[in-house]
Amino acid sequence: xxxxxxxxxxxxxxxxxxxxxxxxxxxxxxxxxxxxxxxxxxxxxxxxxxxxxxxxxxxxxxxxxxxxxxxxxxxxxxxxxxxxxxxxxxxxxxxxxxxxxxxxxxxxxxxxxxxxxxxxxxxxxxxxxxxxxxxxxxxxxxxxxxxxxxxxxxxxxxxxxxxxxxxxxxxxxxxxxxxxxxxxxxxxxxxxxxxxxxxxxxxxxxxxxxxxxxxxxxxxxxxxxxxxxxxxxxxxxxxxxxxxxxxxxxxxxxxxxxxxxxxxxxxxxxxxxxxxxxxxxxxxxxxxxxxxxxxxxxxxxxxxxxxxxxxxxx
Ligand code: GDP
Ligand code: CA
Numbered sequence: 001x002x003x004x005x006x007x008x009x010x011x012x013x014x015x016x017x018x019x020x021x022x023x024x025x026x027x028x029x030x031x032x033x034x035x036x037x038x039x040x041x042x043x044x045x046x047x048x049x050x051x052x053x054x055x056x057x058x059x060x061x062x063x064x065x066x067x068x069x070x071x072x073x074x075x076x077x078x079x080x081x082x083x084x085x086x087x088x089x090x091x092x093x094x095x096x097x098x099x100x101x102x103x104x105x106x107x108x109x110x111x112x113x114x115x116x117x118x119x120x121x122x123x124x125x126x127x128x129x130x131x132x133x134x135x136x137x138x139x140x141x142x143x144x145x146x147x148x149x150x151x152x153x154x155x156x157x158x159x160x161x162x163x164x165x166x167x168x169x170x171x172x173x174x175x176x177x178x179x180x181x182x183x184x185x186x187x188x189x190x191x192x193x194x195x196x197x198x199x200x201x202x203x204x205x206x207x208x209x210x211x212x213x214x215x216x217x218x219x220x221x222x223x224x225x226x227x228x229x230x231x232x233x234x235x236x237x238x239x240x241x242x243x244x245x246x247x248x249x250x251x252x253x254x255x256x257x258x259x260x261x262x263x264x265x266x267x268x269x270x271x272x273x274x275x276x277x278x279x280x281x282x283x284x285x286x287x288x289x290x291x292x293x294x295x296x297x298x299x300x301x302x303x304x305x306x307x308x309x310x311x312x313x314x
Contacts (some may be wrong), residue, residue, distance in 0.1 A: 001026055001087060001181060001184055001185055001186060001189075002018060002026060002027050002028070002186060002187050002189060002303070002306075003028045003029075003181050003182055003185040003187075003188050003189070003301075004027065004028070004029045004030070004049055004183060004188075004189045004190075004191055005030050005188070005189070005191060005193075005202050005203075005212075006029050006030070006031050006032070006191040006193055007032045007035075007047050007062035007191070007193030007194055007197070007198020007199065008032075008035070008046055008047040008050040008064070008065060008118065008193070008198065009050055009065055009223050009232065009233075010192045010193045010198075010231070010233075011032075011047070011050075011051065011192065011193035011198060012050045012051045012053075012055075012059070012064070012191075012195070013053035013054070013064070013191075013289045013295050014189070014191040014222055014289070014295065014298060014299060014302070015027070015029045015051055015054065015055065015125075015190075015191060015193055016054045016055055016191065016292070016295050017289070017292075017295030017296045017297070017298055017299030018293065018299045018303070019055050019123075019125050019301075020295070020296045020299065021296050021299040021300050021303060022299075022303075024124035024125075025124050025125065025126075026037035026125075027126070028124040028125065028126040028127075028128060028156065028177075028178075028185075029051055029055075029125065029126070029127050029128070030128050030129075030174075030178050030181070030202060031127060031128065031130065031202075032047045032130055032131055032135070032184075032197075032198045032199070032201050032202050033047065033048060033110070033129040033130050033131060033135060033195070033201075034130075034135045034136060034137040034166050034169075034197070034201035035047050035137060035148050035149065035152075035197070035198075036048075036135075036136070036148050037087075037136075037147070038136060038150075038179075039084075039087055039089070040078065041101070042094075042097040042098060042100075043097065043100055043101045043104055044087075044089075044223070045100070045110070045114075045129070046065065047198065048114060048127060049065070049093070049096060049122070050064065050065045051127055052096075052114075052117060052118060052123065052127060053065075053066070055118075055121075055123045055125060056121040056122065056123050056193055058121070064090040064232075066088065066090050066102075067090055067092045067093050068091055070090025070091060070092045071090060071091045071092075071182040072088070072089075072090055072091065073091055074089070074091050074094050075088065075089050075090070075279075077093075082285075084152065086153060086154045087149060087151075087153055087154070088216060089233065091181065095101065096117065096172055099117065100113050100117065103116065104263070107263070108191050109132040109175075110132045111128060111129055111132055111175040111177060114129055115127075116211070118159055119280035122209075126139070126177070126181070128175050128177055130172070130201065130202045130205050130208065131172035131174060131205050132173075132175060133168060133171050133172045133173065133204070134168055134264060135166050135167065135168045135169050135172050135201060136148065136166070136167040136168060136206055137164060137165070137166055137167070137197055137201060138165050138167055139151045139159070139161045139163070139164055139197075140161065140162045140163035140164070140165070141159035141160055141161055141162060141204045142159065142160060142162070143159050145165075146159065146281075147215075148210055156191070157233070157234040157237070159236070160237070160241050161196075161237070161238050161242065162241060162242075162296075163242075164196055164197060164242070165198075166201045166204050166239075169201065169204050169205065169206070169267075170206065171179070172205045172206065173195065173205065173206065173207065174205050174206075174207050174211070175195055178207075178208070178280075179207065179209075179211055182208075182211040182212065182215060183211065183215075185215065186306075186310075187217075187218045187219065187220065187303070187306040187310070188212060188215055188217075188219040188220070188260065189205065189220050189302060189306070190219070190221035190222070190255060190258075191222060192222040192223060194224060194230075194233060194234075194235040194238070195224070195235065195239070195251050195254050195255070196238045196239065196242065199294075200304045203258070209258070211260050213257060213258055214300070216313075217260040217309060217310070217313065218260050218261060218305075218306040218307075218309035218310050218313075219258060219259045219260050219261070219263070220259060220260065220261040220263075220283075220302060220305055220306055220309070221251070221252070221255050221258075221261075221262055221263065222263040222287060222298070222302060223248035223251045223262065223263065223264050223265065223268070223287065224251065224253070225239070225246065225247055225248050225250065225251055225269070225289060226248070226267055226268065226288060227263040227265065227267040227268060228246055228247050229246075231288065233300075239251075247268065247271060248264040248265070248268045249271045249274050249275055249278075251266075252278055252280065253278060255281045255305050256278045256279065256280070258261060259280055260280055260281065260307050260309050261280055261282070261283060261305055261306070262275050262280050262281070262282050262283070263282075263283045263284075263285055263286065263298075263301070263302055263305060264282060264283070264284055264285075264288065265284070265285070265286065265287040265289070266284055266285065266287075269284045272284060276292065281308075281309055283301065283302075283305040285298065285301045285302075
């Protein structure tokens with residue numbers, strides 16, 4: 001069993017590569033749920049949905065989130081009723097939230113609801129939320145403290161992030177299945193997701209960071225920062241405004257003590273020595289995933305890197 005930690009679009013791409021590279025049922029993905037929100041009375045889990053749609057092969061390839069060829073008739077009608085439409089919800093996507101919310105309201109925990117949705121979509125991997133209890137990321141900015149999706153989607157990440165809080169995190173617990181998977185994992189892979197607001201909340205769930213820290217390895221992270229920039233989204237600006245180095249080194253430093261290896265892009269080969277100085281091995285590889293073949297190719301390199309670390313440790 002391989003366990004991956006993932007946020008949304010960046011994480012889903014490597015998770016998909018791992019899914020394709022591994023035998024069926026050998027992948028467990030623990031997914032960030034601190035981006036989750038309630039809208040129109042529905043519970044929406046953007047990162048879980050992104051990973052789920054991507055592994056099911058139905059994700060919108062243009063955006064990375066949402067469902068391919070979805071229509072927006074329901075959202076358009078909601079707009080006519082004067083309801084907010086800044087959070088883009090397609091018709092098919094909406095059905096996911098209806099089904100999820102119905103089950104949650106029947107008292108089924110998010111972990112079990114997610115397993116039902118994943119099975120219905122024919123995915124032969126395990127997707128686990130980082131916790132069943134809700135956690136909500138809020139970002140501190142000069143414009144005040146903002147709900148995550150208000151910052152991320154409505155305001156297009158225009159505000160400078162001066163702090164991040166994970167509301168409800170102290171009451172959150174990792175699902176038992178997540179702790180079990182981490183304990184039994186042959187390797188743990190931290191996907192190229194935003195280290196602050198995607199991987200950060202997962203590791204902040206009480207008990208989860210310790211489970212990774214205790215693991216004998218190999219534990220490997222893939223940098224979401226390539227040549228000093230995020231490929232999309234605000235990870236680079238967030239690292240900067242929160243006082244971290246905006247580079248693969250800066251990401252590696254955040255994971256120091258939790259990982260045995262760091263995968264950095266060929267464009268960042270010059271950082272390898274410094275990253276090794278943090279007490280971890282470095283693999284330099286092409287890490288930009290433009291198509292499904294790139295995902296599988298990177299996953300194969302990452303798995304081979306894990307194997308190499310495991311053999312050296314013997
Ligand atoms: P979100 O929840 O949808 O914002 O997605 P994540 O947190 O999972 O991923 C966002 C991060 O993914 C950004 O920092 C991007 O730089 C990174 N990312 C996106 N695509 C790629 C890729 O192909 N390769 C690498 N290395 N990073 C990527
Ligand atoms: Ca996200």
